[in-house]
Amino acid sequence: MEIIGCDFHCNLSEIHLNQIDPQDHKTQDDAFRAGALSVAVLLNHEFVEPRYRYSRQLDPIVGVSFTGLFDFFVHAFGAEWLHWWKEGRPDTPVGREFKRQEREYLSRWNRVVHETVWDYCDRHGLKRPNRCTTVQPSGTKSLLTGASPGWHPPKAQRFVRRITFRKYDPVAMACIDYGYNVVPSQSDKDENDNLLDDPFDDRCTEWLVELPVEVSWANLPGTDGIDVSKFSALAQFDFYMQVQRYWTTHNTSATIELTNEEVEPLGRRIYEAIRDDEGYISAALLARFEDLQTFPRLPFEPISKEVYEQLNREVVKRRKVEDFHQAMSLYDSGYSEESGPAGCDSDKCLFSDPKDVKESENY
Known part of the structure; x- marks a missing residue:
């Protein structure tokens, strides 16, 4: 949990650092x-519930969060910072200087947030929150501005992003x-359990809209050949702890991706962080999955620069309308609560809830 407690509401905001x-x-201070x-300002709200x-x-x-931190630092420090990551963020003179600059940014933002919240509370007779900063889960909202989620590296420099919509959704x-391009979702299959290919097939119930995506720093000099998906678990943990120490006063939403060989060294590092009271609270651990062919139509599929450029050419070739807002107006005359992407793109959402299955068996 990013905000620990019970019987409470937390007021959250998020800064998109990639912008x-x-x-x-x-501008950073203003943001x-x-x-x-x-x-x-939401602390003025009076709850009905006792x-x-x-x-x-x-x-x-309260919790002020950010997303796109990785992108921000690439633009701040250049390709050399990425190469340092590739080497595992080693403790070298160059590495120590990078960490000093990371610390300065994070500490400055932390100070601005707390000074602003406390000044507002003092002027309006409100009790001060004793901690105001966090990193909340930010996968979907990050996509709105093309940011890498939270503090995490992106999945790749270029990838196909597949977003789930209901069939004939106005946005889709x-x-x-x-x-x-639009294809049937992972749940739409024929009688032989093969994935459907035609999104207009009567058996198709959901659509995946495929978007070719390129991160904002993909074409910076020196970034070619750096596979961000291969960054070590220890490097990820080191960066996460920078955020936890110098920005976060609640908890940092973190998912560390690791291989079998990294389980023991990462376990030792987490133990050391707890033993030495470094501020570690919790992080999710996810086995790194690299065989993309086993699961077709993943929400994120890394692609090469050549494939990205080819997909973009195909998008332009298929394009019937040059203005997306104009395209929307053809299918949706106003705001519709039913329009837009599904609330969750995870394959886990395709499995039935065990509770629902059990209840259905009783009828």
Whole structure:
């Protein structure tokens, strides 16, 4: 959990760092002040539920988060920072300098947030939250601006992003007119359990819109040949702990991807972080899965630069409408709660809840 507690509400905001120039400190400060104010002002809300009122009296909780940190630092430090990651973020003179600069950015943002929230609370007679910073899960929201999620590296420099929509969803229909490819979802199969290929097949119930994506720094000099999906678990943990130490005062949403060979060294490193009271709270551990052919139509599929460029040419060739908003207006005259991507693109969502299966067996 990123915000630990019970019987409470947490006011959250998120800064998209990939949209900010690393050299523009004023804009950074303004962005974090805005995020801090947007959570602080909600402390004026009065809950009807007594237990929520009591919880806020004891501990008002706010959380300012960010996403796109990895992208931000690539633009700040260049390809040399990526090569240091590739080497495992070793403790070298160059590495220590990179970590000092990472620390300065993170500490500065932390200070801006806490000063802003506390100043607002003091001026309005509100109890100060004793901690105000976190990194919340940010997979879907990061996609809105093309950011890598939270502090994590992206899945690849270039990849196909597949987003699940219901069949004939207005947004998906607009995507088709704009040139994006659409295929049936992983759950749509024929009588022989083979995946369907035609999205307009009567047996198809859901669509996957395929978007070729390139990270903002993919074409920076010196970044070619760096496979971000191969960064070691210890390097990921080291960067995560930088965020946990110098930015986060709640907890940092973290998923460390590791191979079999990395289980023991990562386990030792986590033990050391707990033993030495470094601030570690928790992180999810995920086995690194590299055989993409076993699971077709994954939500993220890494691709080469050549494939990315080819897919983009095909998108332009299929495009019927040059303006996406115009394409949307052809299928949706106004806001519809049913329009848009599915709430979850995970393959786990395709499995029935054991509770639901058990209940259905009783009828």
